Amino acid sequence: AQSVTQLDSHVSVSEGTPVLLRCNYSSSYSPSLFWYVQHPNKGLQLLLKYTSAATLVKGINGFEAEFKKSETSFHLTKPSAHMSDAAEYFCVVSDPRKTGANNLFFGTGTRLTVIP
Amino acid sequence: SQTIHQWPATLVQPVGSPLSLECTVEGTSNPNLYWYRQAAGRGLQLLFYSVGIGQISSEVPQNLSASRPQDRQFILSSKKLLLSDSGFYLCAWSVGSLGDTQYFGPGTRLTVL
Numbered sequence A: 001a002q003s004v005t006q007l008d009s010h011v012s013v014s015e016g017t018p019v020l021l022r023c024n025y026s027s028s029y030s031p032s033l034f035w036y037v038q039h040p041n042k043g044l045q046l047l048l049k050y051t052s053a054a055t056l057v058k059g060i061n062g063f064e065a066e067f068k069k070s071e072t073s074f075h076l077t078k079p080s081a082h083m084s085d086a087a088e089y090f091c092v093v094s095d096p097r098k099t100g101a102n103n104l105f106f107g108t109g110t111r112l113t114v115i116p
Numbered sequence B: 001s002q003t004i005h006q007w008p009a010t011l012v013q014p015v016g017s018p019l020s021l022e023c024t025v026e027g028t029s030n031p032n033l034y035w036y037r038q039a040a041g042r043g044l045q046l047l048f049y050s051v052g053i054g055q056i057s058s059e060v061p062q063n064l065s066a067s068r069p070q071d072r073q074f075i076l077s078s079k080k081l082l083l084s085d086s087g088f089y090l091c092a093w094s095v096g097s098l099g100d101t102q103y104f105g106p107g108t109r110l111t112v113l
Helices: none
Strands: A003-006 A010-014 A019-021 A023-026 A032-038 A044-050 A056-058 A064-068 A073-078 A087-094 A104-106 A110-115 B003-007 B010-013 B019-026 B032-038 B044-052 B055-058 B064-070 B073-078 B087-094 B108-112
Touching: A003 A087, A003 A104, A010 A019, A019 A110, A023 A032, A023 A087, A032 A064, A032 A073, A044 A056, A044 A064, A044 A073, A073 A087, B003 B087, B010 B019, B019 B032, B019 B087, B019 B108, B032 B073, B044 B064, B044 B073, B055 B064, B073 B087
Parallel strands: A010 A110, B010 B108
Antiparallel strands: A003 A023, A019 A073, A023 A073, A032 A044, A032 A087, A056 A064, A064 A073, A087 A104, A087 A110, B003 B019, B019 B073, B032 B044, B032 B087, B044 B055, B064 B073, B087 B108
């Protein structure tokens, strides 16, 4: 069965410093992996998606994530945090083998605070 | 390009009153549609999904129901709201596999008093 764990419920960084949001997954097969961002009282916006192509995935707003099969991780990074990055971030895993049923599993989210 | 709309944006309802939230998608045909609820301080909970008109799958037993009267319209309803129904309701769409990328609407904030 698939599951996803976001290791930190809250991360706080200073503006201009690197961001690291951690995500580990469990899956019997190579999954598809996503990161979404949610600003307060807004819907979720797709940041990036991994689907078994290049292991380093570049997304919008300067974010990127690296798929590491040996570590079953898909951590989200950004070299320099901006105030506008303050939001909730969700790691999501899906099993493309499954059909006929919803197979997208959401992490519990990591709240990123950016300190001026 | 595809867009997804939800309304109303916010709603305050008394306990025991009915509910109807609407979601429409533009710019795509035969999408998969989803309703999620996000309670305060929690992650997303999938409530319903639909792969076609009149086809509804429920993930969590509750006093909510969903309907899909048209290809790009998805409605979330309740006959009698409970306090525990309060939350942020998100509609999403995808095409192809149910595990493929989902695109979310702006959400509806529901407060049940």
